[in-house]
Amino acid sequence: MKVGLIGFGKAGSAVAHVLNEDPRYSLEWIATRSGSPSSVELGGASIPVTALDRETLADWLDLHPVDALVDFSNAGAAAVYSTEVMRRGLTLVTAISSYDEEQLAEIRAMGEHAKVLCSPNITVGINFLIMAARLLREIAPFADVEILEQHFREKPEVSGTAKKIAEHLDVGGEKITSMRLGGIVGHHEVIFGFPYQTVRLIHDSIRREAFGTGAAFALNELRHCANGFYTFDDLLMKRVRAQLMQP
The missing domain is CATH 3.40.50.720 (NAD(P)-binding Rossmann-like Domain)
Structure with missing residues (x-):
């Protein structure tokens, strides 16, 4: 092609x-x-x-x-x-x-x-993470949800991917925590808090x-x-x- x-x-x-x-x-x-x-x-x-x-x-x-x-x-x-x-x-x-x-x-x-x-x-990985997070949200709508995104120091705005994850999970922007550290290409983590367990879905972009x-x-x-x-x-x-x- x-x-x-x-x-x-x-x-x-x-x-x-x-x-x-x-x-x-x-x-x-x-x-x-x-x-x-x-x-x-x-x-x-x-x-x-x-x-x-x-x-x-x-x-x-x-x-x-x-x-x-x-x-x-x-x-x-x-x-x-x-x-x-x-x-x-x-x-x-x-x-x-x-x-x-x-x-x-x-x-x-x-x-x-x-x-x-x-x-x-x-990236294939982040889209698979979103699909898995949507499924878990549907299975357990009662679970607490938090989204963590980390990127390189110079990135000023909240990650568009994190916003997309929040939209798919029907949670507000206040559930997104942003961190700017060194040269991190991209880290996204969705945390589901259950009464007796915690599930973390994580994706790291190592290189562009x-x-x-x-x-x-x-x-x-x-x-x-x-x-x-x-x-x-x-x-x-x-x-x-x-x-x-x-x-």
Whole structure:
């Protein structure tokens, strides 16, 4: 599968390395805001870099066709590529956490013409944690719930993933405790307090390459899906249902 990557910051760079090393995918190009440098070296290969521009994107895709786009840039990028995603039926995996309602509606609309996955945190582990936490919350709605999130010192805002966990568990933001320590990439912990036991569900992102393995998983799962808008939950539940069907 030929892939174009949008965004080459800390997360995008890590994702690029993972996709470039995965034999299932061919990283064809990287799009950034500035389009510079003109190329980057990954695993001995020179990957071309272009500026993400609505006026030139169609011509770029004609010259450098891909099957899928992976977006680790910013919420505004979708407006640049949405027309081409729908016109060409490109698979889209976006890991942007800051879409507003209008932008999210645009992402959903792309699913009418393409396979689209939108997941603010695209690591397999954190999405499995959320699924397990939702199940335990349903089994034991009487249990106390607290959410702990830890990140690197420079991260100012409350983790979007922690907010998503709270939303899924139907608890308020006051149940989230945030800590900023050194260079922690990401730690999320959901604590269930029972009368005579405690359950802790923990996920640690050790390196940002975890985002790349999540994107690679999503691309592979979307191969077997029809056009539509998907969340990471949808892909995981498909796997869970298949596992439960086995004798």
